[in-house]
Amino acid sequence: MTEQNKVGLTLDCRGLLCPTPVLRISAAIKQMEVGEIVELLATDPGAKNDILTWAKKANHDLLKIEEEAGVYKFHVRKAG
Amino acid sequence: MDEARTKDGWFKQEFEEIFGRPWSVVPAAITVAALNVFLFAFDRPWTASDGLRNWGDGLFHLLGIARRPDIISPLLYSGSILNLGLLLGALTAALLSREFAIRVAPSGELIKGGIGGLLMGSGSVLAFGCNIGGFFSAVSALSMSGLAMMLGLAVGAYLGLRYLIWEINRRPSFTAGPSYSFCHARSTGLGCQPLFGAVFLVAVVCLPFLYNSLGYTQQAAFLLFGVAFGILLQRSRFCLVRAFREPFMTGESEHTRAAAIALVVSIVGFSILKFTDLKDVKDWVFPGFWFGGLVGGILFGVGMVLGGGCGAGSIWRAGEGHVKLWIAVVLFAISASLTRLIFVQGGLLQKVGVPIFFPDVVGWGSALTLVVALSAGWYLFAVWNERTGRLNLI
Numbered sequence: 001m002t003e004q005n006k007v008g009l010t011l012d013c014r015g016l017l018c019p020t021p022v023l024r025i026s027a028a029i030k031q032m033e034v035g036e037i038v039e040l041l042a043t044d045p046g047a048k049n050d051i052l053t054w055a056k057k058a059n060h061d062l063l064k065i066e067e068e069a070g071v072y073k074f075h076v077r078k079a080g
Numbered sequence: 081m082d083e084a085r086t087k088d089g090w091f092k093q094e095f096e097e098i099f100g101r102p103w104s105v106v107p108a109a110i111t112v113a114a115l116n117v118f119l120f121a122f123d124r125p126w127t128a129s130d131g132l133r134n135w136g137d138g139l140f141h142l143l144g145i146a147r148r149p150d151i152i153s154p155l156l157y158s159g160s161i162l163n164l165g166l167l168l169g170a171l172t173a174a175l176l177s178r179e180f181a182i183r184v185a186p187s188g189e190l191i192k193g194g195i196g197g198l199l200m201g202s203g204s205v206l207a208f209g210c211n212i213g214g215f216f217s218a219v220s221a222l223s224m225s226g227l228a229m230m231l232g233l234a235v236g237a238y239l240g241l242r243y244l245i246w247e248i249n250r251r252p253s254f255t256a257g258p259s260y261s262f263c264h265a266r267s268t269g270l271g272c273q274p275l276f277g278a279v280f281l282v283a284v285v286c287l288p289f290l291y292n293s294l295g296y297t298q299q300a301a302f303l304l305f306g307v308a309f310g311i312l313l314q315r316s317r318f319c320l321v322r323a324f325r326e327p328f329m330t331g332e333s334e335h336t337r338a339a340a341i342a343l344v345v346s347i348v349g350f351s352i353l354k355f356t357d358l359k360d361v362k363d364w365v366f367p368g369f370w371f372g373g374l375v376g377g378i379l380f381g382v383g384m385v386l387g388g389g390c391g392a393g394s395i396w397r398a399g400e401g402h403v404k405l406w407i408a409v410v411l412f413a414i415s416a417s418l419t420r421l422i423f424v425q426g427g428l429l430q431k432v433g434v435p436i437f438f439p440d441v442v443g444w445g446s447a448l449t450l451v452v453a454l455s456a457g458w459y460l461f462a463v464w465n466e467r468t469g470r471l472n473l474i
Contacts, residue, residue, distance in 0.1 A: 014259045015189065016185060016186070017185065017189070017323075017405075018260070018388060018390035018401060019325065020244065020248070020255055020330060026474040027245075027474070043261050043264075044183070045174075046317055049102060053334075054330050055374075056330060070264025075405055
């Protein structure tokens with residue numbers, strides 16, 4: 001991972017259901033600087049669409065969605 | 081060899097098309113509504129709460145806590161079979177789409193699942209149904225109690241969301257803690273989940289034949305309806321909780337629009353059945369207007385947001401493996417059974433409201449126009465809020 005894409009904060013939302021992952025990332029990103037990246041880990045399949053929709057509506061950049069061993073990993077960069 | 085590879089490629093491509101990506105929400109919601117009309121024409125509309133209450137009654141009877149000589153076996157009661165079908169359908173769809181896993185949430189979340197289940201169970205008794213039976217099917221049946229519950233659900237969803245936001249900001253440790261996941265799909269390749277899914281698919285197709293061969297043809301049909309609801313909801317993730325909650329949260333309108341369109345489809349279908357005397361006009365018109373519907377709706381609305389699923393949503397997500405929803409389902413069943421027992425024994429059930437069939441008050445034309453206009457207003461409100469973000473809490 002390049003310096004530019006370095007994760008500033010990781011939110012562990014494994015085991016949490018809708019809407020908690022979205023509420024947590026929304027609250028956390030408000031405390032971050034523009035351009036910083038937050039990583040969110042979730043296990044609810046519904047989180048895929050939830051985070052995608054939230055990032056689009058809040059105008060943040062969803063850089064990555066990965067799935068490994070039942071865990072979805074999202075990287076979101078805070079937009080200005 | 082090459083031909084076999086091409087065939088494999090073609091099959092996998094088609095499989096991914098159906099089970100590799102979520103289904104569109106609006107068409108799925110319209111199909112759910114159309115199935116609900118067929119279900120009403122066949123026998124009765126859809127609700128999850130009476131089947132859950134039947135499970136609670138059965139449990140208390142089995143434990144000797146409350147003797148219920150009149151109880152119908154959960155394997156034969158229509159509402160219970162619909163729920164079993166929903167659970168099996170969702171489990172099958174989750175396996176086929178490699179989304180099944182036994183997911184154990186942190187303890188605070190499990191507690192919220194339990195509280196959500198308790199609130200939903202008692203709310204469903206007051207409102208004479210869950211958000212499906214007490215609101216969706218009741219409004220479709222032009223029952224004023226359903227309209228009161230709709231208002232209550234909106235208020236409850238708002239209050240529940242305010243609590244969750246407060247908790248995340250002030251008590252973040254409540255949702256922290258260890259969580260566990262078992263039996264999840266492999267990261268690469270199809271893995272064995274689709275194989276198990278195929279086995280379950282064969283089983284859910286064979287089970288109705290078994291019911292039929294034992295002389296329970298009606299139960300066989302209920303099971304098939306339940307399975308169809310389970311597959312549709314798991315694949316599309318269409319959710320009435322989101323329909324009520326999302327306008328206050330991110331403002332995203334898709335599920336609210338889908339619910340409003342589905343409601344119109346269901347209203348038109350139910351009205352045709354009632355207007356042509358194929359069904360009794362008083363069917364699914366409950367004595368919950370206005371107190372029972374409103375207060376039950378508020379309790380249910382808070383519960384479904386805390387629990388992470390409504391009556392049906394809890395069941396299909398339980399089928400997907402969420403332990404939080406297993407707890408919500410069990411406590412929903414217990415709470416509905418106990419609350420109903422208390423209300424019946426205390427003679428309170430007749431005091432929470434009156435049954436009002438909307439056309440009896442304003443006539444068929446005006447009632448239909450007003451209820452369809454209300455659905456259209458709900459749709460337009462969601463679109464307006466999505467564009468303006470006026471009510472967004474986050």
